[in-house]
Amino acid sequence: MVHDVGKIKVPSEILSKPGKLTELEFALIKLHAQDGYEILKSIDFPWPIAQFVGQHHERLDGSGYPHGLQGDVIHLEARILAVADVIEAMASHRPYRPGLGIDVALAEVSEKCGVTYDENVVAAAIRLFREKDYQLQA
Numbered sequence: 062m063v064h065d066v067g068k069i070k071v072p073s074e075i076l077s078k079p080g081k082l083t084e085l086e087f088a089l090i091k092l093h094a095q096d097g098y099e100i101l102k103s104i105d106f107p108w109p110i111a112q113f114v115g116q117h118h119e120r121l122d123g124s125g126y127p128h129g130l131q132g133d134v135i136h137l138e139a140r141i142l143a144v145a146d147v148i149e150a151m152a153s154h155r156p157y158r159p160g161l162g163i164d165v166a167l168a169e170v171s172e173k174c175g176v177t178y179d180e181n182v183v184a185a186a187i188r189l190f191r192e193k194d195y196q197l198q199a
């Protein structure tokens with residue numbers, strides 16, 4: 062519910078832009094992870110939610126942002142957010158493209174399982190959709 066709260070600082074024209082983003086526009090969007098951390102860090106949650114949000118675009122192999130963190134340095138909760146976020150984003154409609162569907166989304170996280178995405182998290186996501194019949198909310 063709050064992982065992308067930092068996008069409140071990104072102009073909506075950029076967030077909903079049809080077509081390819083410029084390097085500068087993409088750089089502005091990437092700020093949303095750190096901005097989310099900054100927005101949430103002073104709120105007293107029972108868990109370090111601000112850190113989870115700040116790390117949700119980090120990737121196991123260090124290819125993510127904002128800090129290029131690797132492996133277990135990234136909170137498990139952020140690794141879960143990463144997989145859930147990519148599946149939801151790919152499967153759902155966006156202003157600039159129709160939804161690609163759950164099969165394409167699961168194939169993407171499976172392909173990068175253990176490289177950019179946590180193996181256990183990907184396995185859990187696949188179980189949810191394939192065995193537990195989980196459905197994304199429309």
Ligand SMILES: [Fe+2]
Nearest residue numbers: 064065117118
């Ligand atoms: Fe995000």
